[in-house]
Amino acid sequence: MSLFEALGDRLNHIFSKLTKHGKLTELEIKQAMREVRIALLEADVNFLVAKDFINKVSEKAVGEAILNSLTPGQQVIKIVRDELVSLMGETNAKLEVSDAPPTVIMMCGLQGAGKTTMCGKLGFMLKKQGKKPMLVACDVYRPAAIGQLKIGAANAGVDFFEKGTGNPVKIAEAAIEQAKRMGNDTVIIDTAGRLQINDELMKELENIKKAVNPTEILLTIDAMTGQESVNVAKEFNDRLEISGVLVTKLDGDTRGGVALSVKAVTGKPIKFCGVGEKIGDIEPFHPDRMASRILGMGDVLTLIDKAQASVDEAEMKKVEENIRKNTFSFEDFLIQFEQISKMGNLADLISMIPGAGSKFKVGDVDETKLKKYKAIIQSMTKKERLNPDLIKAGNKKRIAQGSATTIQDVNSLIKQFEQTKQMMKGMNNGKLQKLLGRKFNF
Amino acid sequence: MGFFSRLVNGLKNTKKSFSEKIKYIFTGNEIDEDFFEELEYILISADIGAVTAEEILDELRDRIKAQKIKKTEDSKEILKDILKDILKETEVEEFSYPLAIMIVGVNGVGKTTTIGKIAQKFASMKKKVVIAGADTFRAAAGDQLKVWADRVKAKYVSGEQGADASAVVFDAISSAKAKDADVLLIDTAGRLHNKVNLMEELKKIGKVVSKEWPEAEYHKLIVIDGTTGQNSKEQVRLFDEAVGLTDLCVTKLDGTSKGGFVIELARTYDIAMRYIGVGETAEDLLDFDADEFVEAIFE
Incomplete structure (x- = not known):
């Protein structure tokens, strides 16, 4: 069931029943807020947090002239979204730096939240910023934790400190001494997490805190956590007075309502998000994007960011030029394919498009098809690429053989190309708006 | 504020x-x-x-x-x-042997630990167990599993990091047959570099099991973290689409989380509620009991 893609539709449906010039009643807002509430709860926003949020937004919505807007449904979403953004913090926070190096970052969180992985990612990120971080293994209970952190440090290319399975407080102290000697400006301490927030463990964390006086105490929390997230966050904050939050596993379809819940109970900023398995998969927290995610509206901004980071502008300008001149060819098509491949995994990209996440099944987004298409174009002669009309039955056979594909594949690519070309024409005619709603066709 | x-x-x-x-x-x-x-x-x-x-x-x-x-x-x-x-609504039937269970689930849910506990459960029933470490993707995933295998005297079959998972399963089945084993437990990767690849790999493993060991009763068990919220539904949907799930295990229910999402799962999928995990030790893997589960929601 895809509730979220439907949120906009549902709201529009509710408001479509209203007369165009009538006054928006509290009852109607109540109906709309019911949908918003379900959206929040299905995103795992805590029940009480959602309740308070809805009350607050309802008050606001009553005051606003929703009916004057052309699409009341969209306007309600905007109010909701803006409110989410402002509650989660307007801008993304940075890591504090200590006046007296090293800056000590202490990690905490439940088992399986992704603390150890996040240590490696933070180290990698700091190194890229020109720092010299050191990762410290203080999770002495979990069998593979020390090894995992060591691998993380190696992947990140940063220093690593371990001292077996001894007293974590002593290990932390020794690590900081070593950091001072070796000139590490940042120390990241990985700590143990357990399923239950047990007292013994909390005491140990308090002792580490006392001993090393961290600049940052970061709570790592799994984006997929359910209603319990508020209790977890509250407990850690009460005992350790955390300085910020890291939300992990925020990739794919994860909605991450936990971000709102955790911010609500701790009041502490969410600093970074873990967005994938690779060492570089760490991003600053963007409240606006998170708000869209929570409401199931996709993550278009991240998509745009990714596109900007990986697309070769000169190449794309050329394509754009050809589109404008209506001389779009297979050459341009190939460039586009390559740009898309560079942007990363296709399934991930598509999941960021609003509404697309639920419309596409995993199998629909076929990377091998993309590769196949590339091979076919590469098997065409330059002339054929520039003038697709030249490709007749005989040429198709040659192209298919050259790219180890079938004539059907070649035909399907040509069809795809023609469709795209049609679309491009539409774009030139200024029908861009319409096209945005169109299904991707790879 | x-x-x-x-x-x-x-x-x-x-x-x-x-x-x-x-x-x-x-x-x-x-x-x-x-x-x-x-x-x-x-x-x-x-x-x-x-x-x-x-x-x-x-x-x-x-x-x-x-x-x-x-x-x-x-x-x-x-x-x-x-x-x-x-x-x-969903019935849990007794296992019959020989038995192959492929264990799937996203990373961090306690999959490896659960496999260890299941292995111990079968070992205590005097069943001969083989464990296939087919999570060839994650760094050092096998170490933990090997420790469990040694503990319950199960044969452990694995491959190099990056090795073909279905080849590991093939070897494990040969070993299971040669040793006349009762149970084969297959650990799988929680995440590859994309979902398509992971699902394809799981399908391939499934094919190897049905082809190489057709006489075995074949189960596909998903492990879900009990602290997970509504994303659990998405996890089940994906894995079910790929391999057709038969069993479910919810872990980490010894905290304050209740794992209520299984209610909707039970309604939506034809999937046996097999186990729940309520602690660190092997004894803490319990057979799912609907009555107790519901009582716990109101505690």
Whole structure:
């Protein structure tokens, strides 16, 4: 069931029943807020947090002239979204730096939240910023934790400190001494997490805190956590007075309502998000994007960011030029394919498009098809690429053989190309708006 | 930030007030709208999900009306029955041997630990166990599994990091057949560089099992972290699409999480509620019991 893609539709449906010039009643807002509430709860926003949020937004919505807007449904979403953004913090926070190096970052969180992985990612990120971080293994209970952190440090290319399975407080102290000697400006301490927030463990964390006086105490929390997230966050904050939050596993379809819940109970900023398995998969927290995610509206901004980071502008300008001149060819098509491949995994990209996440099944987004298409174009002669009309039955056979594909594949690519070309024409005619709603066709 | 301070105060004694709430909600009052709202709070706090909670409460309203019930205390058992009925829709049948179980699930849910515990369960039943370490993707995933295998004297078959997972399974089946083993447990990767690849790999493993060991009863068990919220549904949907799930295990239910999402899963999928994990030791992997599970929601 895809509730979220439907949120906009549902709201529009509710408001479509209203007369165009009538006054928006509290009852109607109540109906709309019911949908918003379900959206929040299905995103795992805590029940009480959602309740308070809805009350607050309802008050606001009553005051606003929703009916004057052309699409009341969209306007309600905007109010909701803006409110989410402002509650989660307007801008993304940075890591504090200590006046007296090293800056000590202490990690905490439940088992399986992704603390150890996040240590490696933070180290990698700091190194890229020109720092010299050191990762410290203080999770002495979990069998593979020390090894995992060591691998993380190696992947990140940063220093690593371990001292077996001894007293974590002593290990932390020794690590900081070593950091001072070796000139590490940042120390990241990985700590143990357990399923239950047990007292013994909390005491140990308090002792580490006392001993090393961290600049940052970061709570790592799994984006997929359910209603319990508020209790977890509250407990850690009460005992350790955390300085910020890291939300992990925020990739794919994860909605991450936990971000709102955790911010609500701790009041502490969410600093970074873990967005994938690779060492570089760490991003600053963007409240606006998170708000869209929570409401199931996709993550278009991240998509745009990714596109900007990986697309070769000169190449794309050329394509754009050809589109404008209506001389779009297979050459341009190939460039586009390559740009898309560079942007990363296709399934991930598509999941960021609003509404697309639920419309596409995993199998629909076929990377091998993309590769196949590339091979076919590469098997065409330059002339054929520039003038697709030249490709007749005989040429198709040659192209298919050259790219180890079938004539059907070649035909399907040509069809795809023609469709795209049609679309491009539409774009030139200024029908861009319409096209945005169109299904991707790879 | 008025919103937050108000909320923090409201949540200050969430846990305490929550269990108190459950206690007093069913005592001696007339059934009214507030009562249903409180019930909704209880259900959603157990991660049952907003839509499912609503439907359950609609059903409760119907039954209360039909049975002419007026007092809240009389509705408690009815509500529990509704939940139990849903959970009992999917039957858990006894395993038969030889048995192959592929264990799937995303990373961090306690998959490896669960496999270790399942292995121990079978070992204590005097079954001969082979474990296939087919998570060839994650760095050092095998170490932990090897420790468990040694502990329960199970044969452990693995490959190099990056090796072909289905080749590992092929070897494990050969080994299981040669040793006349009763049970083969297959650990799988929680995440590859994309979902398509992971699902393809799981399908391939499935093919190897059905082809190489057709006489074995083949189960596909998903492990879900009990602290997960509504994303659990997405996890089950994906893995079910890929391999056709047969069994479910919910881990980490020894905290305060209730794992209420299984209610909707039981309603949506034909999947046996097999185990729940409630602690660190092997004895803490329990057979799923619908009655106890529902009782725990109201504790």
